Amino acid sequence: MSSSRLTARPPGALRGASQSASGTSPSRTDAAFGVSLAGVGRDFPGERGAQRRVLRDISLEVRAGEVLAILGTSGCGKSTLLRIAGGLDSATAGSVLIDGSPVSRFDARTAVGFQEPRLLPWRSVTDNVALGLPRGTPKADGAARVAELIDLVGLGAFAGHRPREISGGMAQRASLARALARNPGVLLLDEPFGALDALTRLKMQDLLLDVHAAAPTTVLLVTHDVDEALQLADRIILLGRKDGVDGSSIAQEIVVPGRRPRDRGSAELAELRGRLLAGLGIDRHGEARGVEKTTAMPTFPY
């Protein structure tokens, strides 16, 4: 249902809206901040006082305006890493700097798009997006910016609706608009499209690319979807555990070739996908290095 609503809006219209938005924005500074992680580790208190190490020795430089995807299996600590970067959680080791200064609790320079929409059910879409506005935004500017963002994510016709009256994909778009309303230097996205159906997810990815093109902020994107990472990111890090060592660290780092939007069917990306899937412990059922195991798909009858 949600995907059919999405298709009702031609992609060109969305792109047009995003371009006009970038042209006429009243209160946008377009500052993108670099993020620098040095030796970050995180222990959680486990049973009977024992510490359970989730992350260790993560050092990473994210350039301003870069889109970095953080990939990993469930429970590998990728969300924890993102939360540490946004000041929603704090590291037990190492340091996190945003734009050269240490990250503070619920850092105002970042905005989070959660896996769930997390909209306030008693507020309309407009008022929910307005929640993201930085404190002290003048009323008229704020209203204009909210309206602009709602148009950008294609929810213009649903601005007055409550979250329960719109589909999951629309709620997720409202959530993205709310994060953008904060005008963040670093946008943190925690599997933002994970709960959506496959088609809506693809459309949301394109929407995110449009948004990033309109306002090129730094994006840290946590996902378990290899294709999503390849489609959206400049660079992908794969978190993983080494045998016999507690806590995940960066197991692979891949610079994704090509410019966005990328061809979803490209052979080069297919090869990278194979490598990343192997890193996640998934058998690709084919030979590495792009040489196919069988010359052709078997035809029916076998």
Add this chain to the structure above:
Amino acid sequence: MTDTDKLTTSSDVRAATAAGLPGHPVGVRARSEVARRTEASARRSDSARGRRPLTRRPWFVIVGGAVLPLIILATWQAVTTLGLVSESQLPSPASVWLAGVDLLQRGLLGQYVAISTQRVLIGFAIGALLGLLFGAFVGLSRLADILVAPTLGAIRAVPSLAWIPLLILWLKIGEESKITLIAIGAFFPVYTTVSAALRHVDRQLVEAGRAFGYNGARLFTTVQLPAVLPSVVSGLRLALAQAWLFLVAAELIASSMGLGFLLIDSQNNGRVDRILLAIVLLAVLGKVTDSLVGLFERWVNKRWS
């Protein structure tokens, strides 16, 4: 696309080929069938919307609610006219009515109802406000929970009548002692529901609020308070019922006015008709105020959830 493409069933196709007609009329027929089908389904959904089940129609709800009181009244009347119980034990409805009219003409009934309602409303307002404040503190702050909650829990366990001697000695027999007792009664339902509800506000929403720069009082008014508002109102409803309960407790022991005084005074004079009158009035007043809060509750539930 030709018109034959619109034929929906094989029998349509057969009819079309047999007739040797160009697809047109057949196509039209197929369409009208579809149209009839959608009309029928529309009518069905219309009837579903228009003719609601009996239990959902307003007049039935009102009449249904009045059935049992009318039966009780009729039984009461029958019992007294048949002389099954002596008049001194159970006066007839008519004599209760006359007792009411008599008190009204002497200006006492209006005064009693007014003073009782005033006590309930003032006590309820004070108690509910304090309950909201303490509930917010205990629900939001772990420290307040540790320091205050056990004591309040113990005070809550004290039966209402146990307060009366102390309140009379401290505050004398006046409005203060009664209003304080009613406030104590109204305090606890609000305090309990608010503190419990605040502890169970969706953590994800609260975190989202914090992540967007809200904290302290702003976080409370933006996320937590609206989230618990439906529970607050159901707490208020309970508190109002409790306020009427404590009112009678206060007025029975020490008063010179009010419905509780009417009860105890009539007991001393053996006026069963006035006792019944006071009971009926308490039932009606309690139900009316409860319905008013119930309306407010419905609005809140629609607006804030």
